[in-house]
Amino acid sequence: MNLSRKENAALRACMVLAAVLVFPSGSRAQMGGNNPNMMGASNSMSDRLYVGTVNAAADREQDGAYQNFLKQKDPAKKIQLGNSFLEKYPKGPFAERVDVGMMDVYRTQQDWKNSYAFADRALAIAPDDVDVLTTIGWTIPHVYSPDDPDADQELAKAETYASHALDVLARMPKPEGMNDAQFEAAKAKRTFQAHSALGLVYFRREDYDKSAGELALATKGNPVQDQTDLFVLGVDLQNLNRFTEAATAFDACGQIAGPLQSQCKDSETSSKAAANASKPR
Numbered sequence: 001m002n003l004s005r006k007e008n009a010a011l012r013a014c015m016v017l018a019a020v021l022v023f024p025s026g027s028r029a030q031m032g033g034n035n036p037n038m039m040g041a042s043n044s045m046s047d048r049l050y051v052g053t054v055n056a057a058a059d060r061e062q063d064g065a066y067q068n069f070l071k072q073k074d075p076a077k078k079i080q081l082g083n084s085f086l087e088k089y090p091k092g093p094f095a096e097r098v099d100v101g102m103m104d105v106y107r108t109q110q111d112w113k114n115s116y117a118f119a120d121r122a123l124a125i126a127p128d129d130v131d132v133l134t135t136i137g138w139t140i141p142h143v144y145s146p147d148d149p150d151a152d153q154e155l156a157k158a159e160t161y162a163s164h165a166l167d168v169l170a171r172m173p174k175p176e177g178m179n180d181a182q183f184e185a186a187k188a189k190r191t192f193q194a195h196s197a198l199g200l201v202y203f204r205r206e207d208y209d210k211s212a213g214e215l216a217l218a219t220k221g222n223p224v225q226d227q228t229d230l231f232v233l234g235v236d237l238q239n240l241n242r243f244t245e246a247a248t249a250f251d252a253c254g255q256i257a258g259p260l261q262s263q264c265k266d267s268e269t270s271s272k273a274a275a276n277a278s279k280p281r
Helices: 005-021 060-071 075-088 095-108 112-125 130-143 151-171 180-204 208-219 227-239 243-254 261-277
Strands: none
Touching: 060 075, 060 095, 075 095, 095 112, 095 130, 112 130, 130 151, 130 180, 151 180, 180 208, 180 227, 208 227, 227 243, 227 261, 243 261
């Protein structure tokens, strides 16, 4: 199934919107895809699942600069504070956390190049930062364009980050300050997000079988269903001639308010018709 120009435009708009609205990596907020009412995000860096260890005591001036960076809400001022901090304390104990904050603020500005650059900086310091891995692994296939000069490399990076996030999550010890229920819920949210990232990467590559497998893992049991994931899962299943399953995915998608709702309902109807037509006479 090739998407029409209208379908592609709607999907692209939905995916970019999701990439901007999804919770900051510094938060334990709900991972809704395109529904801002599902975000409930807190921007506190202490809310991160990956906390890491500050190995060296910061002096009062450095700690104050870090706190000022955290508290700043204006994006332009926050970027200025972050750049100043990293220029002055490039190897300080808070450098990775500032890199993460810079990644987030650039992502909300839809400055993907700088967002990815600061993610890479953060991961150079803390390769197992699961919040960064899942956030950027998920963002890349959402805002991907085949016309980008580094399109293939970007998808490869997203695949690597999401796959590594799943490995980290499988062996991650519980951070201090979280009870068991909080930890399991936080891990589950990031696991769903990593599978969503992989599903969208494979969809972009037109590997519909692998995409469907990952998106099934991203949606099954997920308390916060993502309209994009469900729509793409339906398209995957249509391409695999699994029309009854496609109709189920589109039906779930059509229950969610958003830019793809009408298309999901139309696709559910067409999938049911294709399922009926394929039955033995």
